[in-house]
Amino acid sequence: MSASVQRLEIAASPAAARLAKLNRLDAVGLLITLVTLAGAIIWAFPLYWGVVTTFKHEYEIVRPGFQLWPEHFTFENYVHVLLQTKIGYWYINSLITSVAVTILVVMMAASAGYAISQLNFPGRRLFWWMILGSFMVPIPALIVTHFIVISQLGLINTLAGVVGPQLIAPVTVIIYKQFFDSVPKDFREAAVMDGANDFQLLFRIYLPMNWGVTTALAIITFIGAWNLFLWPFLAVSSEDKMNITVGITQVHDNFGVSYGRDLAVAMLAALPVALVYLIFQRRVTQAIMLSAGIKG
Amino acid sequence: MSATLDQTADAAAPHVELRRVTKRYGSVTAISDLSLKVDKGSFTALLGPSGCGKSTLLRMIAGLEAITAGQCFIDGLDVTETPPAKRRIAMVFQSYALYPHMTVRQNIAFSLSVAGESKKVQNERALEVARVLQLESYLDRRPAELSGGQRQRVAIGRALVRKPEAFLFDEPLSNLDAKLRVQMRFELAKLHADLGTTMIYVTHDQTEAMTLADKIVVLEGGVISQVGSPLELYNRPANKFVAAFIGSPSMNFFGVDVAGVNGRTASVVLPGGRKAEAPLKTGASGLRSAELGVRPEDLLFVDPGDAAAAFGGSVRIVEHLGNSTLVYVDTPAGQLIVEGEGDLKVEPGEAVGLRLNEAHAHLFGADGATL
Numbered sequence: 238m239s240a241s242v243q244r245l246e247i248a249a250s251p252a253a254a255r256l257a258k259l260n261r262l263d264a265v266g267l268l269i270t271l272v273t274l275a276g277a278i279i280w281a282f283p284l285y286w287g288v289v290t291t292f293k294h295e296y297e298i299v300r301p302g303f304q305l306w307p308e309h310f311t312f313e314n315y316v317h318v319l320l321q322t323k324i325g326y327w328y329i330n331s332l333i334t335s336v337a338v339t340i341l342v343v344m345m346a347a348s349a350g351y352a353i354s355q356l357n358f359p360g361r362r363l364f365w366w367m368i369l370g371s372f373m374v375p376i377p378a379l380i381v382t383h384f385i386v387i388s389q390l391g392l393i394n395t396l397a398g399v400v401g402p403q404l405i406a407p408v409t410v411i412i413y414k415q416f417f418d419s420v421p422k423d424f425r426e427a428a429v430m431d432g433a434n435d436f437q438l439l440f441r442i443y444l445p446m447n448w449g450v451t452t453a454l455a456i457i458t459f460i461g462a463w464n465l466f467l468w469p470f471l472a473v474s475s476e477d478k479m480n481i482t483v484g485i486t487q488v489h490d491n492f493g494v495s496y497g498r499d500l501a502v503a504m505l506a507a508l509p510v511a512l513v514y515l516i517f518q519r520r521v522t523q524a525i526m527l528s529a530g531i532k533g
Numbered sequence: 534m535s536a537t538l539d540q541t542a543d544a545a546a547p548h549v550e551l552r553r554v555t556k557r558y559g560s561v562t563a564i565s566d567l568s569l570k571v572d573k574g575s576f577t578a579l580l581g582p583s584g585c586g587k588s589t590l591l592r593m594i595a596g597l598e599a600i601t602a603g604q605c606f607i608d609g610l611d612v613t614e615t616p617p618a619k620r621r622i623a624m625v626f627q628s629y630a631l632y633p634h635m636t637v638r639q640n641i642a643f644s645l646s647v648a649g650e651s652k653k654v655q656n657e658r659a660l661e662v663a664r665v666l667q668l669e670s671y672l673d674r675r676p677a678e679l680s681g682g683q684r685q686r687v688a689i690g691r692a693l694v695r696k697p698e699a700f701l702f703d704e705p706l707s708n709l710d711a712k713l714r715v716q717m718r719f720e721l722a723k724l725h726a727d728l729g730t731t732m733i734y735v736t737h738d739q740t741e742a743m744t745l746a747d748k749i750v751v752l753e754g755g756v757i758s759q760v761g762s763p764l765e766l767y768n769r770p771a772n773k774f775v776a777a778f779i780g781s782p783s784m785n786f787f788g789v790d791v792a793g794v795n796g797r798t799a800s801v802v803l804p805g806g807r808k809a810e811a812p813l814k815t816g817a818s819g820l821r822s823a824e825l826g827v828r829p830e831d832l833l834f835v836d837p838g839d840a841a842a843a844f845g846g847s848v849r850i851v852e853h854l855g856n857s858t859l860v861y862v863d864t865p866a867g868q869l870i871v872e873g874e875g876d877l878k879v880e881p882g883e884a885v886g887l888r889l890n891e892a893h894a895h896l897f898g899a900d901g902a903t904l
Contacts, residue, residue, distance in 0.1 A: 426597050427630035431644035431695070432618035441647075445634040 291315065291501040298496045314501040318488060324505065326477050327484035331463055331506075334396055334480060338403045338462040339455050346406055347451070350413025351439045355425065365414075372407040377467060379405075384471055398472045399480065403462055409454050416447045453524035456517045460510050481506040547606075548573035548731045549594060549699055554603030556589055556755075563589045564755045566603070571699075571733060571748075576725050578746035579735045582778070586755040587735045591701050594733065595624050608698060623692030624701040627708065629684045631676040631691075637663070638672040641690045662690045665724075682713045689724070699731040706741060718744055739779050743767070751775050768893075769814070773901040776826050782859060784826045784895070787866035791820045799896055799904070801825060803889075805865035807843050811894040814903055823904060824897040829859065829872035831890035834879065842886030844869070848879055862887060 290298055291314050293307040318324055352358070353365050383402040384393075392398030420443060428442050444451060466482040473479050476487055485502045489495060514521055549571040556564040564586045571577045579587040592598035594605060596617035604613045612620050631640050639646070641662055642655035650658075663669045666686040676684055685705060692700055702721075706714045722745055725732050736742050742749050743763040751758040751766065751774070759771040763779075770776035776784045789801040789809075797813050799820065811825060837845050846864035858877040862869050862885060871887065879885065896904040 421628060421630070423626045423628045423630035424632065426595075426617075427624070427626055427691070428632075428643070428647075429597070430595065430617045430622075430624050431647060431691070433643075433647045437647050442632060446632070448634070 287500050288504060291497055291504055293497060295495055295497050314495075314497040315505075317498055318501045318505065322484065322488055322502070323476050323479075324481070324484060324502065327479050327481040330396060330399075330478060331480040331482070334399045334403075334469070335459050335462040337396075337400045339459040341400070341404050342406045342409055342458045343451060343455050345404060346409035346454070347413050347444055348439065349410045350417055351435070351443055353410070354414045354417035355438070355443075356435065368407045368410050371405065372411065376402075376405070380468065380471065383468065387472060392472075394473055394475050394478055396478060399469050399478075402468055403465065406458065409458065412450065412454065413447070416450050417443055420446060449520075449523070452517075453520045456513060456520050457524035460513060460521070463510055547571065548575075548608060549733065550606040551590070551594070552604045552606065554590075554593060554605065555601045556586070556593060556598065557601045562755060564593070567755070567757060568603075569750060569757065569760070571731060573731055574729045575748055576722075576732045576734065576746045577748045577750060578742035579733065579750050579752060580737070580739060580742040580778070581752035581758075582737060585752040587737075587752050588703055589755075590752070591624075591703055591733060591735045595622060595701050596620050597624075621695075621698040622701060623695050623697035623699075624703065625685075625688045625692050625705045627704040629676075629688040629705075629708075631684055631687055633676055636673050636675055637668060637679070637687050637690075640676065640687055641668075641672075641694050643691065644695050658694050659690075662694045665693065666690050681709050682717060685709065685717055686720075689721075697730070699733065702732065702734040704735055704737070706736075707738070714741075721745060740781065743779070749779075751778060769903075770826075770895065771903055773824065773826065773897045773903075776895055776897070776903075780828055782829050782870045782872065784828050785832070785866075785869045786824050786826050786897075787869075788822060789825045789896075790822050794818060794820060799823070801896070803843055803866065805844055809843055809889055809894070810891050811896045812892060813896060820898075820904070823899075826895040826897060827869075827889060828893065829870045831893045832869060832871040833888045833890065834860075834871065834873060834877070835886040835888045837884045837886040839886045839888070841888045843889040844887045846885055846887060848881050848883045848885055851879055851881060 289305070289307060292310050292312070293304075294309055294311055294313065297304065297308055349364075349368070353361060353368070379402075387393055387398045387401055390398075390401075392401060424442055424446070425438060428438055433441065463480075464482065465480070469480045470483045470486070473483060476484075479487070481502070485499055485506065488498045488502050547570040549569075551567060551569045554564055554567050555562065567590070569590075579590055581587045589598055593600050594607075596612065596615060600613055604611055606612065607620055607622065632643065635643065638656070638659045641659040642650075645655045645658055659672065660669065663672055666689060668683065668686055668690060671679060671683060671687075676687065679687065688705065705721075706717050709717060718741060721732075725745075734742070734745060747762060748760065749763055749766055750760050753774050759766060759775045761769075766775055766779045770779060773786065777786070787804055789803055789811075792800040792802050792808065794800075794813065799811050799813050801809055801811055801823070803809055803825075809825075835842050844862075844864040844866060846862040846869070848860055849863050849868065850861040852859040852861075854875070856875045858873045858875060858879070860871045860873060860877070860879055862871055864887065869887065873879070898904050
């Protein structure tokens with residue numbers, strides 16, 4: 238009898254140890270989940286607060302206290318922004334400048350990346366180091382210089398003036414160069430044997446073969462251009478030429494800032510970017526990884 | 534494959550010629566003062582081990598590699614400075630280099646497309662080439678959807694569509710499995726027979742070179758070791774390198790003392806003390822020692838005590854290949870490979886005697902040159 242109990246205890250002890258280990262793991266897992274959840278709430282709360290605020294009356298917003306849901310639900314802020322401001326202009330301006338920046342940055346960066354990667358010309362190395370060097374200079378540090386140049390070109394208060402300085406995109410050139418470097422040289426040589434020139438090589442071989450990179454870079458460039466505030470804010474003073482991000486600053490009334498209306502414009506401004514992100518989620522992640530130096 | 538493309542062959546005139554070409558990469562000389570003539574309509578193989586310069590040579594003919602010194606002629610025209618696309622030659626790459634984002638049709642018609650030919654002409658020519666290569670049903674597929682052999686055909690098709698004066702192949706079969714390689718070898722030979730176009734083929738596989746080419750150029754360290762027909766290289770190698778490189782399994786080599794020279798025959802003393810007569814291709818007076826080369830099929834098994842046995846030995850390993858048997862025998866001359874019949878009955882550890890087919894033996898001097 239005692240021998241059989243002992244055998245059972247021996248058999249049970251590894252199982253019990255496994256169970257204890259699982260319980261420990263479950264506890265750790267639960268803790269990690271709670272911490273992650275707390276992080277997610279901390280991150281998402283301002284977003285939630287912003288959205289909810291747009292559906293509140295102004296007196297509710299400025300009233301002291303903490304109100305998670307509107308007492309009186311209203312679309313007044315959106316109605317005002319859509320009907321009483323130049324948001325239509327701002328949207329169109331944002332669209333024009335962002336699309337122009339995206340197309341030009343991709344074309345210029347792809348061409349520059351191709352030239353540095355594939356062509357032999359005097360000063361190639363110097364160009365490469367200059368691009369790498371420019372990558373290390375923060376754009377806001379150049380903003381005064383940009384203003385002077387754009388001003389002397391007579392492009393202040395124009396959409397071209399908004400677009401111009403945004404075309405400096407060394408990271409995009411670097412990413413293209415790296416990808417073009419990794420294309421096996423046989424492809425180039427086969428096309429050269431077939432009589433292709435460098436333009437045909439770039440647009441018919443190299444770019445289509447790196448189409449994923451191009452779409453990822455285009456999306457992230459578009460989002461960056463759409464969200465840009467500082468330069469368009471400095472370059473444009475006329476309300477008709479403003480981007481949506483700058484337009485937010487124009488939403489006020491005689492009593493000063495209206496938080497509900499400001500947040501309503503901000504939500505409308507963020508909407509296209511959010512949609513682009515939701516539709517092209519994987520590509521955006523890939524682009525962020527590319528920019529961080531992780532090849533996707 | 535049936536040829537419908539117009540190609541004429543003038544078998545007499547040299548079609549591709551390299552005159553005293555040298556290629557240097559910094560301080561490294563890849564090709565040294567090399568001259569070569571390739572006849573029109575011939576199938577010439579550039580054969581050699583890795584790093585011997587055969588691909589460099591092909592790329593210089595293609596124009597993908599600048600020539601450091603010397604000249605390259607195609608059809609009598611100096612093309613040394615001519616861009617690759619204007620040399621009227623086509624090249625098939627080892628990796629096939631098929632554009633992955635294009636269909637088979639677009640891949641084949643790419644050269645016509647960049648030349649600005651109309652869509653109609655592109656389609657007609659692509660279809661014509663696809664018929665020759667039996668690729669009609671794959672025209673709208675992408676390379677990733679094709680097998681290795683089909684990709685190889687598309688690569689050939691892309692070369693074929695340009696109606697080139699000469700085809701250059703850079704180890705085109707090395708990515709295929711053994712069975713497919715044999716099939717593609719046959720198809721390439723048939724294509725050459727049908728088109729009659731000059732073909733220059735780089736390979737390190739001597740079987741490919743022997744079966745496909747009517748002329749083989751053996752390269753070693755950037756210089757030509759020997760040029761000749763496959764049988765010429767096999768039966769009359771100019772030096773020990775060619776003798777060792779051509780033939781599978783490789784030729785057996787061992788040192789011998791030369792007892793005397795009688796006209797075109799040398800009397801040699803084999804390791805172990807037996808004597809043999811080896812033919813001489815050149816005069817070799819005053820010769821004391823040399824290296825004897827014997828192909829595995831020129832060593833025959835006899836009884837260990839047989840008076841005709843050149844060596845006694847012990848069997849180490851037996852490899853049955855079906856149609857033949859390779860036997861590794863430890864002898865006083867070192868380990869020798871013997872090629873016997875497929876049904877040869879011999880066991881590891883067995884004592885054997887080996888007779889030499891003296892008429893087919895080769896003598897090499899200290900510098901490796903055939904004596």
